[in-house]
Amino acid sequence: MYSEELVVGWACRKVNRPVKWTSDRTEAFLADAHGRDHVAHAEMAMDKNGKFLAMRVNTTANLGAYLSTFATMVPSYLYAFLLAGQYSTPLIYSEVKAVFTNTAPVDAARGAGRPEATFLLERLVDVCAEDMGLDPAEIRRRNFIPVDAFPYQTPVVQCYDSGDYNAALDKALALADYEGFAGRAEEAKSRGKCRGIGLSSYVEACGIAPSAAVGQLGAGVGLWESAQVRFNPTGNVQVFTGTHSHGQGHETTFAQLVTEQLGVPIENIEVIHGDTSKTQFGMGTYGSRSLAVGGVAIAKACEKLIEKGKKIAAHALEAAEGDIEFADGNFAIAGTDKAMNIAEVAFNAYVPHSYPEGLEPGFDENAFFDPMNFSFPAGTHICEVEVDPDTGVVEIVKYSAVDDFGKLINPMIVEGQVHGGIVHGVGQALLEGCQYDSDGQLITASYMDYAMPRADNVPSFDVDYAPTNPPHNPLGVKGCGEAGAIGAPPAVINAISNALGIKHIDMPATPENVWRAAQTATS
Amino acid sequence: MYNFSYQKVSSIADAVDAIQKAEDGKFVAGGQTMLPTMKHRLASPSDVIDLGGIDELKGISVDGDTVTIGAMTTHAEVAASSDVQGAIPALANLAGNIGDPAVRNRGTLGGSIANNDPAADYPAAVIGLGATVKTNKREISGDEFFTGMFETALEDDEVITAVLFPKADASAYMKFENPASRYAIVGVFVASSGGAVKVGVTGATACAHRGMRLEEALNGNFTADAVDGVEIPIEKMNSDIHASAEYRAHLVKVMTKRAVEACS
Amino acid sequence: MEMISEQRIPASLDEVWTALNNTEILKQAMPGCESFDAVEENKFEAKITAKVGPVKAKFKFNVEMTDIDAPNGYTIMGEGQGGVAGFAKGSAKVDLTEDGTDTILAYNVQANVGGKLAQLGARLIDGAAKKMADEFFGNFNELLSDNDSA
Amino acid sequence: MNVNGESISGEVEDRMLLVEFLREHLRLTGTHVGCDTSQCGACVVHVNGVSVKSCTTLAVQAEGGDVTTIEGLAINGELHPMQQAFKDNHGLQCGFCTPGMVMSAIDIVNRNGSDVDEATVRKELEGNICRCTGYHNIVKAVHAGAKNMGG
Amino acid sequence: MAENGVGASVRRKEDYRFLTGKGSYTDDLNVVGQTHAYFVRSPHAHATINSIDTAAAAAADGVVAVLTGDDLAADGIGPLICGVNVTSDDGEPHRAPVHSALAQGKVNYVGDHVAVVIAETLAEAKDAAEKVEVDYGILPAVTDTATAADDDQQQIHEVAPNNQCYNWPFGDKAAVDAAFESAHKVSSLDLVNNRMVTNPMEPRAAAGEYNSGTEEITLHLTTQNPHVHRLVMSAFNQLAPEHKLRVVGPDVGGGFGVKIFRVLRRVGCRLGLP
Known part of the structure; x- marks a missing residue:
């Protein structure tokens, strides 16, 4: 939460007038919570086959001037608990020092902790591959958690639900034509360009979260989600969710869940969110949780409606409740053609002229869902770049992503989330760097100096899926909103390192930094 | 923005009259730099005198070896002009890469060179092509027009009317963009005419300038390789979070080579 | 940022030193300076309108002279408030050395800005500071040269 | 006006x-x-x-x-071909940059014709920033819209 | 049914309004009698606030009120909270400095909130904000992540010695060290994870309305979770009882984490529950 929000709420009562405040972009740069800002040292111990034996990580995390709402958790629980990644490393030790500075507060930013962990680990794995003389794909394969080991308990608290990391890697390698890379690199060389390819095999914990788990970590409320599915007498449906959509398309995805389950035409379903006076208490949208947690709550409310509908239909059709079956929007007496559709049931529920005692009028159900575990999307992203060694300019020539999000409710929307996440991650890797001078003045406080990714900074992407079935989630879904931002940064930096034959380059890999690295690499 | 008084004038005489009467007046051409500055309250002119209504400041004409572009001609108009494309394609190309399409639809040639931002594109072309800046008072050679960071030879009540660009046998502009603002970190305009080479450099130093050392090397040996031996003095280069002086000096050479290659 | 430069001034070291302590000369040399008044010994208040391209901001500077080593040099420091534009602070360490009949004035300038100027003008700060310092010492040189010929 | x-x-x-x-x-x-x-x-x-x-x-x-x-843009509730293309191609998520994006897209097609290539579309969208979509679907939408506008 | 059900790439229901300019974002709301707020922010990264003189601003054209941290404190509005506890290696909870919504006594970063001006128009609020005189005592600033906790650094918050919020070890160090001792090969890497600004395209906004008849505050916010915003503002900031506070997140133009209010700690205690 922010000062401005509280002050506006307080001030409108104090002056007894409506008060509006809107940030301009410069204020947003100054006072919106920033993200990331770690310095870290990481080490991996290996046996002679390149098998990971243990990892040690030392991290300093900048929290800014004050603690923002989630500041403490991002570099701790959302970071260190993801350090196992896709690997069966048996021993992990992490130390995180969180510090205050005279800079804007730092808090959650797309991925929150998980991109930091993934960048560190997936860069380190490439360094390990180089040190062991192994192909980056090979060292990953040797260390992946095997498909038959799920659910898999990592040494850092998290217990992964499901995954088939080899499947995603193989599919991504094929999609990226990894085999053909050497030829493309040769061809690029003839044009004076350095071509590189980089892998990133990430896992993340989202679908935040099981209340029991976060309770143990010091959270004082649960992280369930709520839903209410209400039929109006004329048969259309209002779905109230405690989640909140700000671009994710809930009004569509959630309507799809309801149309699938209840058989009501999608145009007759309205999803309502974001108003404390309209919707029941809910936890909101972040940590890729809306579908994996909120969607399940909706499904459960729909189940309750079906149960209730059976009672009403049984009464109306003069049958035993046990004989009523529900399918495709119709309540029917099993083995007969006597049936009524769900809209008729709804009308009946609000016109209960002859209801027996015990049958409650109304057709409106609530449900809450508290998952047993996080959901653990994973995947392999492969980035191919061409570096112009004369200028240091990096062009992403090909980007392939294969993700496991479990079951997809709306593939179009999921793919859009992947695209957006990738570009957020590419932005971090190549363009975006927030800089303060030594006096604490923010010198990247506008789009004139803070480089946002534009359409011509990125190519179109090749996206595919290697789904597994998460056992804890009744819908079989995992979150997808943050995956790209988590997977992309190491894929891009690994590709640049590969192109130049260097150990590492820090983000953002600006043209000057890349040019300097290229100078060092060739000298 | 602070308040000010806006006047749209329809003749140069009215414009001059208005600025002389104003306490602290400013001409606005396209306004693409001035309005954001005023919005941030970093400038507070008492009067804003809009030159957009003066028809004689607009338009493009080709006469023999000279392309004349009115000061209030927008970047988009220059980029799209078949006259400019035919006579000096590098100039059309330069105009078509200033800012973004919406900015190009309002930003003007006169506004750009009068502002003389150290990272603006047009000054490189004015210098590289050896253009002449025509005002309501006189004609100023490109070399003499740009006098320092954001400074020009213009007097307070002087209005640019047009820029006269001589055709070149071959010319090219190569720009290395700032990834955030898309201004030039370094932009180099190379023009070759009758064996004589001119090089206009922007972005690199406090003010656009002629690349004399580069010209020396390229006169008589108009090849990219000729640039290799040229030493670019680092101490004069701009340095900021986007590019150090050393990197800028390097880019001046790379962009020059690429411009020379594009000329052939 | 930091920058180092020098001026050769056709005047004696003592003349230059005197001028460096003359508020009227300092005022005339400073671009955009409207007033430069002593408030106490070695402390001054200056009003300056700084103009860099489209940006025009009025500053009120508190100026102080320190490390005074007459007649060989001093450090002149200023901190200015520019209202909504932000603030600027800078110092110039000035060293004088005699060279024949001329004096070499070497200056080492450090400048910083804060507020909107820093937030929006990062790419221009170094250039603008250098320009102002060079103009100031250039004007100063000219003023002394004119004095000589007068 | x-x-x-x-x-x-x-x-x-x-x-x-x-x-x-x-x-x-x-x-x-x-x-x-x-x-x-x-x-x-x-x-x-x-x-x-x-x-x-x-x-x-x-x-x-x-x-x-x-x-x-x-x-x-929409006439009698019917979307302009470019608006329709943004919907069909999921060229928007939070919707905030969308109006400017659509207006720029139409301008791009007006200037470059209905067979404008991908590089041009990407280059000419440089004055419009989107944080949600990663541009992939916006570029697709502009192409689809260009075809619809042309036809 | 299946064509619009699970697994179908259904075109979005929300798009029509966004594509026709009919989305309703917080800044799009306009109500009768609306005033505009503009914040006076610190231009300094680290400074004491010696005094704030609001008289000239309060007297400026169109100004309805100029409010500071003292006014906020006088009305009993609580400071902003951090939601999650992390226990440091000394067994103590993480160090949590008080964060008043309007600074009191000290500012700690450029952009920190010093005062708010409320006026009839935004331009008038900005004009008046320039008239708020703040006397700052400038302190050295700490900006570098790697060295912020070094002994010679300026102390920012009294409660956090060495500018350290926590040091949080996790894992079996002895076992890990032993594994490193006997490893065939150790690879290592130093890296920086660069600071980002999240930049949803819609800047944050808030629009508040108070109904003195029902004593209810309605607050439209660019929020990712309105209920939690309400809960915290009620339980921790004492803005209003939960049933007298309505929080609405209308159309929100991107969040990416920057518009969250997250998990909170100790709500139960605050509410007097076990």
């Missing part, structure tokens, strides 16, 4: 920006403000048929001009 085909007149302060006039006086809030340095493009409208950033244009400068905003 003429806004979305309707003649509009009003007294405004000289310092009022076109975007402020549209949003505050005419309550045409589809045109958004996403930055203060003319970079993001959320405020793009058409003035006399070409795209301009309404946050960097004074209202008085548009006097007598024809202004088209996102609200003026």
Whole structure:
């Protein structure tokens, strides 16, 4: 939460007038919570086959001037608990020092902790591959958690639900034509360009979260989600969710869940969110949780409606409740053609002229869902770049992503989330760097100096899926909103390192930094 | 923005009259730099005198070896002009890469060179092509027009009317963009005419300038390789979070080579 | 940022030193300076309108002279408030050395800005500071040269 | 001025920006403000048929001009081909940059024709920033819209 | 049914309004009698606030009120909270400095909130904000992540010695060290994870309305979770009882984490529950 929000709420009562405040972009740069800002040292111990034996990580995390709402958790629980990644490393030790500075507060930013962990680990794995003389794909394969080991308990608290990391890697390698890379690199060389390819095999914990788990970590409320599915007498449906959509398309995805389950035409379903006076208490949208947690709550409310509908239909059709079956929007007496559709049931529920005692009028159900575990999307992203060694300019020539999000409710929307996440991650890797001078003045406080990714900074992407079935989630879904931002940064930096034959380059890999690295690499 | 008084004038005489009467007046051409500055309250002119209504400041004409572009001609108009494309394609190309399409639809040639931002594109072309800046008072050679960071030879009540660009046998502009603002970190305009080479450099130093050392090397040996031996003095280069002086000096050479290659 | 430069001034070291302590000369040399008044010994208040391209901001500077080593040099420091534009602070360490009949004035300038100027003008700060310092010492040189010929 | 085909007149302060006039006086809030340095493009409208950033244009400068905003594209509830293409291709997520993006897209097609290539589309969208979509689907949408506009 | 059900790439229901300019974002809301707020922010990264003189601003054209941290404290509005506890290696909870919504006594970063001006128009609020005189005592600033906790650094918050919020070890160090001792090969890497600004395209906004008849505050916010915003503002900031506070997140133009209010700690205690 922010000062401005509280002050506006307080001030409108104090002056007894409506008060509006809107940030301009410069204020947003100054006072919106920033993200990331770690310095870290990481080490991996290996046996002679390149098998990971243990990892040690030392991290300093900048929290800014004050603690923002989630500041403490991002570099701790959302970071260190993801350090196992896709690997069966048996021993992990992490130390995180969180510090205050005279800079804007730092808090959650797309991925929150998980991109930091993934960048560190997936860069380190490439360094390990180089040190062991192994192909980056090979060292990953040797260390992946095997498909038959799920659910898999990592040494850092998290217990992964499901995954088939080899499947995603193989599919991504094929999609990226990894085999053909050497030829493309040769061809690029003839044009004076350095071509590189980089892998990133990430896992993340989202679908935040099981209340029991976060309770143990010091959270004082649960992280369930709520839903209410209400039929109006004329048969259309209002779905109230405690989640909140700000671009994710809930009004569509959630309507799809309801149309699938209840058989009501999608145009007759309205999803309502974001108003404390309209919707029941809910936890909101972040940590890729809306579908994996909120969607399940909706499904459960729909189940309750079906149960209730059976009672009403049984009464109306003069049958035993046990004989009523529900399918495709119709309540029917099993083995007969006597049936009524769900809209008729709804009308009946609000016109209960002859209801027996015990049958409650109304057709409106609530449900809450508290998952047993996080959901653990994973995947392999492969980035191919061409570096112009004369200028240091990096062009992403090909980007392939294969993700496991479990079951997809709306593939179009999921793919859009992947695209957006990738570009957020590419932005971090190549363009975006927030800089303060030594006096604490923010010198990247506008789009004139803070480089946002534009359409011509990125190519179109090749996206595919290697789904597994998460056992804890009744819908079989995992979150997808943050995956790209988590997977992309190491894929891009690994590709640049590969192109130049260097150990590492820090983000953002600006043209000057890349040019300097290229100078060092060739000298 | 602070308040000010806006006047749209329809003749140069009215414009001059208005600025002389104003306490602290400013001409606005396209306004693409001035309005954001005023919005941030970093400038507070008492009067804003809009030159957009003066028809004689607009338009493009080709006469023999000279392309004349009115000061209030927008970047988009220059980029799209078949006259400019035919006579000096590098100039059309330069105009078509200033800012973004919406900015190009309002930003003007006169506004750009009068502002003389150290990272603006047009000054490189004015210098590289050896253009002449025509005002309501006189004609100023490109070399003499740009006098320092954001400074020009213009007097307070002087209005640019047009820029006269001589055709070149071959010319090219190569720009290395700032990834955030898309201004030039370094932009180099190379023009070759009758064996004589001119090089206009922007972005690199406090003010656009002629690349004399580069010209020396390229006169008589108009090849990219000729640039290799040229030493670019680092101490004069701009340095900021986007590019150090050393990197800028390097880019001046790379962009020059690429411009020379594009000329052939 | 930091920058180092020098001026050769056709005047004696003592003349230059005197001028460096003359508020009227300092005022005339400073671009955009409207007033430069002593408030106490070695402390001054200056009003300056700084103009860099489209940006025009009025500053009120508190100026102080320190490390005074007459007649060989001093450090002149200023901190200015520019209202909504932000603030600027800078110092110039000035060293004088005699060279024949001329004096070499070497200056080492450090400048910083804060507020909107820093937030929006990062790419221009170094250039603008250098320009102002060079103009100031250039004007100063000219003023002394004119004095000589007068 | 003429806004979305309707003649509009009003007294405004000289310092009022076109975007402020549209949003505050005419309550045409589809045109958004996403930055203060003319970079993001959320405020793009058409003035006399070409795209301009309404946050960097004074209202008085548009006097007598024809202004088209996102609200003026759909006719009788039927989406403009470019709007339809954005919907069909999932070219928007949070919707905030979308009005400016659509106005710029139409301008791109107007200038480059219906067979504009991908590199040109990407290059010419440089004045419009989107944080949600990763541009992939926007580029697809502009191509689809270009075809529909052309046909 | 299946064509619009699970697994179908259904075109979005929300798109029509966004594509026709009919989305309703917080800044699009306009109500009768609306005033505009503009914040006076610190231009300094680290400074004491010696005094704030609001008289000239309060007297400026169109100004409705100029409010500071003292006014906020006088009305009993609580400071902003951090939601999650992390236990440091000394067994103590993480160090949590008080964060008043309007600074009191000290500012700690450029952009920190010093005062708010409320006026009839935004331009008037900005004009008046320039008239708020703040006397700052400038302190050295700490900006570098790697060295912020070094002994010679300026102390920012009294409660956090060495500018350290926590040091949080996790894992079996002895076992890990032993594994490193006997490893065939150790690879290592130093890296920086660069600071980002999240930049949803819609800047944050808030619009508040108070109904003195029902004593209810309605707050429209660019929020990712309105209920939690309400809960915290009620339980921790004492803005209003939960049933007298309505929080609405209308159309929100991107969040990416920057518009969250997250998990909170100790709500139960605050509410007097076990």
